Amino acid sequence: MTTPAPETDAPRLPAEWEPHAATWLAWPKNPRDWPGKFHPIPWVFGEIVRRIAQFETVRLLVDDAAWEDKARRVLGKAGADLERVRFHHVPTDRGWCRDMLPAFTLRRASPRVRAVRFGFTGWAKYPDHLLDAEAPEHVARALKMPMVRAAAQGRPLVLEGGGIDGNGRGTLLTTEECFLDPITQVRNPGLTARDYEDAFREFLGVEQVIWLGKGIAGDDTHGHVDDLCRFVAPDAVVLCREKDPSDENYRVLEENRERLEGVRLHGGGKLQVIDLPMPEPLFFDGVRLPASYANFYIANGTVLVPTFNDPRDRIALGILAECFPDRIVTGVHAVDLVWGFGTLHCLTHEQPSAGKALDIVHTS
Template identity: 60%
Template sequence: MSAAPFLRLPAEWEPHAATWITWPQNACDWPGKFSPMPWAFAEIIRKIANAEGQERVRVLVADAKVEKRAHGQLKKAHVDLSRVDFFRIPTDRGWMRDCGPCFVEKDGKVAVSGFDFDAWSKYPEYQLDALVPPTIARLLGLEFVPAMHGDRLVVFEGGAIDINGQGTLVTTEECCMDPEVQVRNPGFTHQDYEAVFASSMGIQNTIWLANGIKGDDTHGHVDDFCRFTDARTLVLCEEKNPADGNHAILEENREILEGAKLEDGTRPEVVRLPMPAPLFFDGLRLPASYANFLITNAAVLVPTFNDVNDRIALGILSELFDRPVIGIHAVDLVWGLGTIHCLTRQEPLPR
């Protein structure tokens, strides 16, 4: 019998070969606010491609027409186009964190762990998005390993987890275990998920938080409120107003983290990160959060919201990272119900 392959999901702060992003092309993602989206994306791409981190940006476009338009807008934004690669892969939406490939390290090589995607078990358009991981694996010449549990292809999204690169994963019961709302894998238990995390990503230890923040239409994605900043430290959002719906949610998660342990049995350090004031548009509360940051080779890109807590959040994160922390205006972006982390997916550099 051959030995099981060594699998590891690298942490986001480890060296990247590239960051993947889908060029905005579905106006339904930002109804009434679509026109500024290409320029918001161009700024994110510029901060990655023009930095000193030698990181490429790989951009999905629907066809040659969209590629030409994106190329022209990136040029106007002074993006270093020598570090941008376009891939003509049609998509339904644009949330690369959730529908994109889960790049893992398998026996010393980069591979794609292939989870299924069904638009958060909420929206009907996902057939094109579900094809993104195997298509990217094929185009890059990477092994594609479907994420199976028994004979079932497992539905999951990248924003539902955060990891420390050493074998610990954090997720929420709301997203994974709710038996009635946005049910990804009917009948799955904690043990089922943990078996999948182990076999698909090399995870040894899972920290189960409770619920996600208000306004998150994914039903509990952890990357909107709790993230690893290094192998032993988590930032957890804090809402100080007891009348705000997020206050009790985040305090319950704080209590869980106080009793949580890492893969080596030690307790993680937990640093509180403020929430911006509640942000609404067209009567809908939006999931505005500083925790939806992206770690790149050269910087940490943090969504900001024209809020008094912007400066405080950037300062806290600056103390936790070994690279510059840069704010990216996200008041328009978050109308899509996600921001920088939701829109991107890192591809690790082979070791």
């Protein structure tokens, strides 16, 4: 069993709504991520960067100077504030920053930020991941930031950021399908739930792990939690709900709801569960896509929410606006984007500011 670090020096994984120093993105370049639909993707990125740069610095990974020029042209036409964009020449394979970049923790005894490097194996599925796996070193070096390598049972711990979600107060959401399935897309063979919990405590300062069951249909990560359930306050989550009993997500989401009923948070408070609708099933080329409003991204002054030309877009935006009354909640068209099997949260990665946690208005 891992011995926790002393409280005065323990790490803390901040919540996404706490102040950011920057948001990291990687400029899209791999047409295989969006086969037959790549052309509009840079323009969707242009809109994402434009929205985020209104409130914070955007740090953008590009392969080299030629790719930087391409990105600058698109961003300029999209109206993004290029003064708020910092370019980093770092070659990548696929560039899903949520999953390949390090986690950032704060120290309880000081305002120092530290990078936590997890292993990345292309979701235990895709062989073209070796450049992405080295991105954490480049990021830590660019920021002159100390970095620690996460491990469990004497070996590197493989983990993607989309597989976890925290409330900044010591509680973490994840799924059994993603990390405990012994057959499909196995990240860490032989690790138990207790092994993960010990590692989360040591490297992220987590005291409570809420294990959900399975993820949504169409998710090729095999169960990332950021497509179904997210913290929106220290004591509240949004959980996707499918009302059609014939839909393959219906039973999965209801079972996850049952797991959350009666949960008491680390510290004793009750967890509030807020319904977030699912859009109508979205298919392309006969493939069901992981369209979900839960894949939103919380930036300093805004929340970007994927939308799908669906009547439920408006409902989802309204629910999230009530959850984040201090931010501008904006929809970003994601029908093309989700053909890459991910949307806004998958693409982005926050870099927290050093300092005290941001107090927010709890949902009611």
